Amino acid sequence: MKYRKFVGAECIGDAISMISSDELDVALVKNVVPPADCIAIQKNFFGSEHRRRRPDNVPGYILGATHYSKTPAEYFMQCSEARASVSSIFENTVDPMRLVHRAINEKTRRSIRPSRLGDREALHARAVEWLPDLSVTSEFLLRPHEDFSQIDCSRNEGWEVRDAKNVMAINFYASADAVSGRLRIYDYIPDTSTRDRLELQGNGYPYPLDLLENKTYIELAVETSDMAIINGKYIHAVTSTRSKRVVINCFVAQMSSSEYVYWT
Template identity: 25%
Template sequence: MTSSTIAPVTGVRMDPQFFRFDEYDEFDPERVLDVLRGRRLGVIFRGVIPLAVQQDLTARFWNSQGLTRRTGEPSYHVGAYHWNKPVDTYLAETSKVSEQVMDVLNCDDSPWHWFRDRMNDRLAGDGARLRTAEMNGEQACPALVRAWNKEGEFALEPHEDEAQCRDPRQAGFEVQRVLDYEVCATNMCIEHEGGGRLVLWNIRPDDDSRRRFDILHSGFSYPPRTLDGIERVNVDIRPGDVYVFNGRHVHAVDATRGNRTAISFLLGFIDEQTVVTWT
């Protein structure tokens, strides 16, 4: 059966007050909190990573001893994915690569560091904090640094980040508690030649759709034609941008020209006092 004969994706659609992407010229943790609290779809902070920092991070990434070509995917990365694997495997992979990830991130004026510092300053006012997700004393990967360079309509196919947080192979991993709040994604663009817009559709898929596409615990991927007719927003991404959005919505990266390299991690509340990050 072709995607043209498959029923459209079904699920929850949000109102226009929520389904918008706001832009700012300076980083503001309050606006990130709006996304984490489910008050808006996403926010982008334009040009907040200085050029010299972008160049330093990009060089560290491409020269990293941890640089890996992802099996079956047109991307390079430094870090570990929790997606579609047992939690013990993810944590074991993380323990092997965390030092290499931090070797990339630990530059002067690192956006990974100042994002976390400023979010913690803001959360402290509510008696809360941001930290890396944990399980049995082991920590999740601090970030993924990755470059997409796939040809075709989408460099990263339409998908969503909620389903992966239900994987029964990760039972007990505290990121599954994020499902009581919002599953969000943060990206920090350090290298980008052209194209590669962030595309988001106004649909939070239901389990009926996930079962039809056999992606109940992965969320990857939704045939593009099954999203036809659903409202979408396209966000141009430029080097130096930092953006945060609600990953429950189907989203993708459209065709790129050259490498589109970013520091990435997922994040969300697990209780009223704790925001965790993972990859």
């Protein structure tokens, strides 16, 4: 697994084009957004009446929509409903995902657009607040998973991402400290037969820990204002946290037409 650290928003395009061409699997870009904008994003998020408990048994709050476990029709319906509230997170501040779009345009000279289903469009971001884990007994805030099984499944028939050969997970940290809530990426991409055997086709979550026992990993000590960009086929997890952790994220894939599409 190839990992590299970058500094500054001007490096986002390099990180993405290197991951797209398999020169890199994991990139951590430091200092993407000034601290005042991270605070403004947090303030907008915490002030929003649309923030709600995550519906997927992961401890935290979410604003926006997630395609996880949903049919495309359900997901795109939620995108339409949540669009205005997602935009409000970036009111009067920097939108880190728009920085990604600009970087793709400028660095790769490819276009990026929302993934579509008919005339509906996917969201460009969602925001997640992870609740501090006070039980201390669990190693993970989010257990090991990968992001490819969620798109590479029959549920998504008729949605263009079903044809994607890759997926990048892009996470921007509006609030995080280096001590806990680390992003752990195992040097392991499960093949289709492993996903089938574990019955994880369609969701890719959670992978049993014994499968990962002998796998090496890197842990990104993510901090406020960092952006982590990873090849989402690798199994990854978030270690438990005792502090406030607010993440803005989305998925991006480069399609056979060479254009990029995003969704959440």
